Amino acid sequence: MSSAPAAPQGDAVPSRGVPLQAVPVRHWGQWVAAAVLLVLLVLLVRAVAANEVIQWSVIGDRLFQPVILRGLVTTIWLTVASMVLGVVGGVLVAVARLSDNVLLSSLSRAYTWVFRGTPVLVQILLWFNLALFFPRLGMGSLSVSTNDLITPFGAALLALALNEAAYMAEIVRAGILAVDPGQREAAEALSMTRGLVMRRIVLPQAMRVIIPPTGNELVTLLKTTSLVAVIGAGDLLTRAQAVGATDFTRMEMLIVASLWYLVLTSIASSGQMVLERRFGRGTAPTSRRSALGRLAADLRPGRTRRATS
Amino acid sequence: MVEALAVHKSFGHVDVLKGVDLVVAPGEVTCLLGPSGSGKSTLLRCLNHLERVDAGTVRIDGDLVGYRLKGEKLHELRSHEVAAQRRRVGMVFQRFNLFPHLTAAQNVMEAPVQVLRRPRGRARSDAQELLARVGLADLADRYPSQLSGGQQQRVAIARALAMDPALMLFDEPTSALDPELVGEVLDVMRGLAADGMTMVVVTHEIGFAREVGDSVVFMDGGVIVERGTPAQVLGAPRHERTRAFLAKVL
Numbered sequence: 249m250s251s252a253p254a255a256p257q258g259d260a261v262p263s264r265g266v267p268l269q270a271v272p273v274r275h276w277g278q279w280v281a282a283a284v285l286l287v288l289l290v291l292l293v294r295a296v297a298a299n300e301v302i303q304w305s306v307i308g309d310r311l312f313q314p315v316i317l318r319g320l321v322t323t324i325w326l327t328v329a330s331m332v333l334g335v336v337g338g339v340l341v342a343v344a345r346l347s348d349n350v351l352l353s354s355l356s357r358a359y360t361w362v363f364r365g366t367p368v369l370v371q372i373l374l375w376f377n378l379a380l381f382f383p384r385l386g387m388g389s390l391s392v393s394t395n396d397l398i399t400p401f402g403a404a405l406l407a408l409a410l411n412e413a414a415y416m417a418e419i420v421r422a423g424i425l426a427v428d429p430g431q432r433e434a435a436e437a438l439s440m441t442r443g444l445v446m447r448r449i450v451l452p453q454a455m456r457v458i459i460p461p462t463g464n465e466l467v468t469l470l471k472t473t474s475l476v477a478v479i480g481a482g483d484l485l486t487r488a489q490a491v492g493a494t495d496f497t498r499m500e501m502l503i504v505a506s507l508w509y510l511v512l513t514s515i516a517s518s519g520q521m522v523l524e525r526r527f528g529r530g531t532a533p534t535s536r537r538s539a540l541g542r543l544a545a546d547l548r549p550g551r552t553r554r555a556t557s
Numbered sequence: 558m559v560e561a562l563a564v565h566k567s568f569g570h571v572d573v574l575k576g577v578d579l580v581v582a583p584g585e586v587t588c589l590l591g592p593s594g595s596g597k598s599t600l601l602r603c604l605n606h607l608e609r610v611d612a613g614t615v616r617i618d619g620d621l622v623g624y625r626l627k628g629e630k631l632h633e634l635r636s637h638e639v640a641a642q643r644r645r646v647g648m649v650f651q652r653f654n655l656f657p658h659l660t661a662a663q664n665v666m667e668a669p670v671q672v673l674r675r676p677r678g679r680a681r682s683d684a685q686e687l688l689a690r691v692g693l694a695d696l697a698d699r700y701p702s703q704l705s706g707g708q709q710q711r712v713a714i715a716r717a718l719a720m721d722p723a724l725m726l727f728d729e730p731t732s733a734l735d736p737e738l739v740g741e742v743l744d745v746m747r748g749l750a751a752d753g754m755t756m757v758v759v760t761h762e763i764g765f766a767r768e769v770g771d772s773v774v775f776m777d778g779g780v781i782v783e784r785g786t787p788a789q790v791l792g793a794p795r796h797e798r799t800r801a802f803l804a805k806v807l
Contacts, residue, residue, distance in 0.1 A: 433607055434654035434713075438668035438720060439643035442636050448671055452658050527658075 306500045310491065311507065319487030320508055326404060326483060327470045327512075333409035334469070335462070338416025343446065345421055356417065363414035369475050371411055375403040376479040404476035404483075412469055419461045423454030455527040463520030467513045474509070484508055558583045558724060558755050559604060564613035566599055573599045575779040576613065579757075581772075583723075586756045588766035588787075591776035592802055597759045600776070601726050604757065605646045606639050617645060617724065644672070647717030651729040653709040655701040661688060661712045662697040665719045673720070680719075687715040691745050707738030711745055718749075725749065727758040763806055767791050775799045 296302070310316060345356035363371070379394040386392055398406070427450050435445040474485040485505050492501030559581035566574040573596045581587045589597040602608040603615055606623035614631070615622040623639055624631035634642070656664050665684035669675040675683075688697050691711035701709050710730055717725060727746065731739040743765050750756060750769050760766060766773050766787055773790040775783045775798075783790055783799050794800045 428654070430650060430652055430654040431656065434648075434650060434656070435668075436640070437605060437607065437643060437646070437648040437650075438716070439640045439672050440668060441640045441672075444671050448667065449656055453656075 302499055302503075303497065306497050307503055307507075310497070310501060310504050313491070315487050315491060316484070316504060316508075319482065319484040322401070322482045322487075323470070323473050323484040323508075324512065326401070326408065326473045326476070326481070327466070329405055330408035330412050330473075331466055331469055333405075334412025334416045334465075337409065337413030338418075338420050339451075341413055341417035342420035342424060345417065346424060360414045360417055363411050364418075368407065368411045368472060369478065372404060372407040372476055372479060375407045376400065378403070400476070400479045400481040403479060404473070404481040408469065408473065408476070412465065415465060416462070419458055419465065420454065422461075423456075423458035424450055426457045427453045452527070456524075459520065459523050459527055463517065463523070466516050466520070470512050470516060471509060474505075558585070558618060559757065560614075560616040560619075561600070561604065562614050562616075564600065564603055564615060565611045566596075566603060566608060567611055573779055574603070574610075577776075577779070577781055579774065579781070581724075581755060581757060583755050584753045585771045586750045586754075586758065586769055588770040588773050589757065589759045589776060590761070590763070590766060590773060590790075590802070591782075595776040596779040597776045598728050601728050601757060601759050604724075604726055605643050605648060607648075609633065617642075640672075644720055645723045646726060647720060647722035647724070648726045649710070649713050649717055649728065649730050651732050653701070653706070653713045653733070655709050655713055655716070657701050660698050660700055661693065661704065661715075664701070664712055665716045668716070669719050683719060684715070687718055688712070690718075690748075691715045692741070705738060706734045707741045710734065710742045714742075714745055714749075724755045724757070727756065727760070729759050729761065731760070731762060761806060763791060763803070775802065777802070 297304070341356045341359055344352040345360075347353055375398065378398055382394055384391045385394050385397055424446075431449055431453065432445055435449040436442075440448070473483055476483055477485040477489060480486055488501040488505040489498075492498040559579060561577065561579040564574050564577045564579075565572070577596070577600055579587070579600065589600065591597045599608055603610050604617070604622065606615075609623060614624075620642065621631070622642060624633055626632075655661075656667065659667060662681065662684045665687055666677070666680040669680045669683065670677055685694065685697060688694055691714055693708060693711055693715070696704060696708060701712070704712065714730075730746070731742050734742065739762070743762065746756070746758070746765070747769055758766075758770070768787075770787045772784060773787045774781055775790055775794075775796075777798050783794060783796050790799065791803065794803060
C-alpha cells in the first residue's frame with residue numbers, strides 16, 4: 249500500500265500504470281532469535297576455550313598423528329565396504345521381499361525381522377565371539393579356525409554390512425513401491441522381461457526416493473562404526489581411546505575423534521546432494537539454494553520479492 | 558488377427574467380463590465404447606495378458622495369449638514367454654506412462670535396444686524417424702516433463718511402434734488430454750489406420766469411432782450389447798442401452 253489515493257471502496261488498485269510492489273511477510277522474530285543464539289554461542293565457546301583442563305595444543309598435534317590417520321582410514325574403509333555390501337544386499341532382500349515367490353519373500357521378511365530387531369552392538373559382539381560357538385568353520389579337511397577367518401575387522405564388517413542390508417532393504421522396498429505401477433505395465437507391454445523392467449525402468453526411478461534416506465544411512469553408519477571400538481577393530485575411536493588412555497588425554501582424543509567424524513559426515517552429506525541432483529533428471533528442478541542461503545534471503549531487510557532460482 | 562472367445566474376468570466378487578467374444582480382422586480398426594465400468598479397458602488389457610483371463614481364450618494370430626493348452630486345461634506361461642508374445646502387440650495408455658527418467662528418443666529406443674538387442678545407432682535413427690512420423694522430430698531430446706500431454710501421448714505411440722507391432726491397443730488415449738490437444742493424437746491414430754495398422758481402440762471419441770472405425774463394439778455391464786459398422790451402431794442403434802449411452806455422450 250504505497251501512496252495509493254484514498255478510494256471510495258476497499259483496496260482500490262491505482263490505475264495509472266504503476267506496477268504494485270509485492271511486499272512479503274517480514275520475519276522480524278528470526279532476527280531477534282538469531283541475535284540471542286549468537287550471544288549464547290559466544291558464551292559457550294568462551295567457556296570451553298577458557299577451560300584449563302583441556303589442552304588445546306594437544307588436539308592440534310594429535311589431529312594428524314599417524315596412528316589417528318590409520319584409524320581414520322580404517323573407519324572410512326569399514327564404512328564404505330559395509331555400505332556397498334549393505335546396498336547390494338538391501339536391493340536383493342527388497343526384490344526378494346516383493347517377489348511372487350512365497351519362499352523368497354518369507355526368507356526376506358525373516359532376515360529383516362532378525363537383523364533390524366536386535367541391537368547392532370549385540371550383533372558385533374556375536375560375530376566377534378563366533379569362535380565360542382563354532383571353533384572351526386567348514387567341513388572336514390576344508391575347515392579353518394574361526395579366529396583366523398574372522399578378525400576383529402572382519403567381524404565388524406560382517407556385522408555392519410548384514411545389519412545395514414536389513415535397513416537398506418526397507419528403504420529400497422519403499423522406493424520400488426513408490427514407482428507408479430503404470431511404469432511397470434508400460435514396460436511389460438513393450439515386451440520387457442521382469443528383470444529388465446526392474447533394472448531399466450523401476451530401480452532408476454526408485455533411486456530418487458531411495459537416495460535421500462540412503463544418505464542418512466551412510467551418515468548414521470559412519471558414526472555407528474565407532475561401536476566396533478568394543479572389539480578393538482582398529483577404527484578411529486579405538487585408536488583415539490588407546491592414545492588417550494596412555495597419556496591421560498582422554499577428553500582431547502575424544503574431541504579429535506569428534507572433529508574427524510564431523511569432517512567425514514560433512515563430506516558424505518555433500519556427496520548426497522550431488523547424487524540427488526543426478527537422479528532428479530526428468531523431474532521438475534528443485535530450488536538449489538541451501539538452507540543458509542534461504543535464511544539469508546529471508547533476513548535481508550528491504551527485500552521485496554523472494555528470488556526464485 | 559484377434560480372436561477372443563467367452564472371456565471371463567472378475568476382480569474379487571465383481572464380474573467385470575461375463576463371457577465376451579471379440580474378433581478383429583487384420584487391418585481393421587475396432588472401437589470399444591461403453592460407460593465406465595463396462596469392462597472395455599479390462600477386455601483390452603486381456604488381449605496382451607496385462608490381466609489374466611479367468612476363463613475363455615484369447616488368440617492373436619492363432620496363438621493363445623498367456624497360456625498353453627495341455628489336455629483340457631490352460632497353463633499360464635512363464636513371464637519371459639509372455640514377454641516374448643507381447644512383441645507383436647503395442648499398447649498406448651490413458652496416462653501415457655512414458656518413462657520420466659528417459660528422453661523422448663530414449664523412451665522410443667529402450668525396448669528395441671534392450672529386448673531386440675538392436676545396435677544403439679540404428680535404434681536411435683529408427684527412433685528419430687518414428688518421432689518424425691508423429692510430428693515430434695525436433696523434440697527428441699526433451700524429457701517427458703518438458704512435453705505437453707498431447708506430445709507425450711504421441712511419443713508413447715512412437716514408443717509402441719518401435720517394436721514393429723502387428724496390432725496396436727489404445728486404452729482411452731485421449732481421455733487425459735486437454736480438449737485442444739485431443740486432435741493431434743487422433744490425427745496420428747488416423748494416419749496409422751490409413752497405413753493399414755490393426756487397431757483396437759477404447760475411446761469416448763464418438764466422432765473418431767464413426768470416421769475411422771471399421772467396426773464399433775458397445776459394451777455394458779461386462780457383456781457386448783451391440784456390434785456392427787459405425788453407421789449401424791452409432792447411426793441406428795438397436796438396443797435401448799446403446800441409445801441411452803449415445804444420447805448422453807453425443
